[in-house]
Amino acid sequence: MSDKVRTADNGPAGPRNLMPMDPQLKDIQPGGGVIIRCEQAWGRIRRAWLKCFRPGYVRRMEACRKGNFNPCPHEVLDPRDLKFHRNQGGWYWEPEDDPFVWRDRLPFARVGLAELFAMTGAAALVMVLSLWWSGRVTGAMQWICWLLAVTAGVIGVLIAWFFRNPQRSIPAQPGQVVSPADGTIVEIEELAHDEFVGGPARKIGIFLSIFNVHINRAPIAGRVIGLKYRPGKYLNALRPESARENEQLAVFMEEHQAPYRGMIVRQITGAIARRIVCWLKPGDVLERGEQFGMIKLGSRTELVIPAEAGLEIFVKPGDKVRAGSTILATYRGIEHR
Secondary structure, eight states: OOOOOOOOTTOSOOOOOOOOOOOOOSOOOOOOOOOHHHHHHEEEEEHHHHHOOOOHHHHHHHHOOHHHSSSSOOOOOOOGGGGGGGGSSOBBBGGGOOOTTGGSSSSSSSHHHHHHHHHHHHHHHHHHHHHHHHTTTTTHHHHHHHHHHHHHHHHHHHHHHHBOOOOOOOOOOEEEEEESSSSSEEEEEEEETTTTTTTEEEEEEEOTTHHEEEEEEOSEEEEEEEEEEEOOOOEEEOSTHHHBBBOEEEEEEESSTTOEEEEEEEEEEOOOOOOOEEEOOOOOOOOOOOOEEEESSSSSEEEEEETTEEOOOOOOOOEEOOOOTSEEEEEEEEOOO
16 A cells, blocks of 8 residues: 555645654564563574574575564574564565564464463473472472462463453454454543544553453554654553553554545553564554554553544443453444546
8 A cells, every 4th residue: 555645735634744753663562561572682692593404494484574674782693583674664575585573373363472481381390399299398388389389380371361362253344443452441431522533532451461462463454653652651551541540552544545534543552561562663554453562461452543423332331352352432324446
């Protein structure tokens, strides 16, 4: 899709100008974290090993690399090196040239694999050590070891359940707006005016517990106009003030076609979830239901949509929704060209 901009000829419903990239978004996880630092350290070791022991592989990867600049603050030898900087544009590999594209087909979120392995590995280690020690003690200590082993096993299963990435059936009818997140509807608010939407709007708040899938999906087929990151607190995501005070990242989108409705998806951290992930950049084009990020370990997601003639909301507070497949709203009686 071409990067058309709003002009006098297009009229008020024409495509919007792209916003500049938020300078705070240097990588796909702006909040940082211990795991991302460990992954970056491992990347330095891996690149040194590849250059020393697999120079032929490095040359092959360089030969099929596309793009015109290195978006990373380090060397890029293969697609793994772009993981945290894919929102910066520049170099990339086509899927047929990417030897690691199979990771996208795993039943777990690819951007959460490091946390998945680290957390489940730690839980498994505690469980094994507890069982081993239970055979060497008696009485109350043995029961404590068994309880610790069971607790560690349950925690490991819950962590694996949290990072799951199930397939979804995406609705295909024109005018449909699907949920950007799994969870529970906790708020539907009327907004008198939203600057990006350009008029009255509806805000739909979704709470994600630790038992929900935490991958975010596009509510419409459209183009990313811009992103805005804001550091903040880590209040309980059930509290309304969390939407105003917590760390968050807003994705501004517009539809592919006239009337080019603008919509906003906000990823908001919670008391447990402290890591927002978003790999988008201005100009990216998404299909309805396409994945674009996640929030790790419990959070809130908000969707702001235009409140115009033909809008019908299908959910209410307390309803359970699934990202990409639950229809939140439909715009009826509006022709698309």
